[in-house]
Amino acid sequence: MNIDVAQLGLDLGTGGVVGAVTGFAAKKVAKFVAVLVGVQLALFKYLESQRILVVDWERLSAGLLEAGGAASSSTPPSWVTSLLSTASVSGGFAAGFFVGFRAG
Template sequence: MLDVDPTTMGLEFGGSAVVGGLLGFATKQIAKLLAIIVGVELMAFRYLESQDIVTVDWNRLSAGLLKTGDRAQEGVHWLVSVLSMVSVGAGFASGFLIGYHRG
């Protein structure tokens, strides 16, 4: 005969459910934080590149997945730089959120 204690099984199940729930919640929060960090880095790179402070090789950075041309421009207005940063950040964030919720 099996020596199964329903109380012990209930405690094990409940404990593992709590640990699993906490781990899932923490994983989602960490993923959101990493998405924010990556988005901010992309926006910073785009801004610094538009101001000719750094040169970013987007083909190498994206491993050739994105087809980009030469983005260097003479005398870029600061508003154009901000708008390009927002578009990169918003695109990344929206794509990540859609993938995260659908996945």
């Protein structure tokens, strides 16, 4: 059995380069999609707080999020509610994205 070492090296090198480029591109695409999903969730939350849109968060999260927390008797102004609801979704997504980015 005759093994061509030069061809084997060329094949390994080409495969490595193609794999590296594909992995790099896949990571970039995954990050872009994650940002789009986060922006979309924040936009949904903002539009819901402005009473423009009604979002069924239970169905959207497929039951993963637990509904909870008793509301206080005093209600803050609407702009505060909008800001806090948008910040919570955006902040959670940003923190999760940062952890995932650092781990990946």
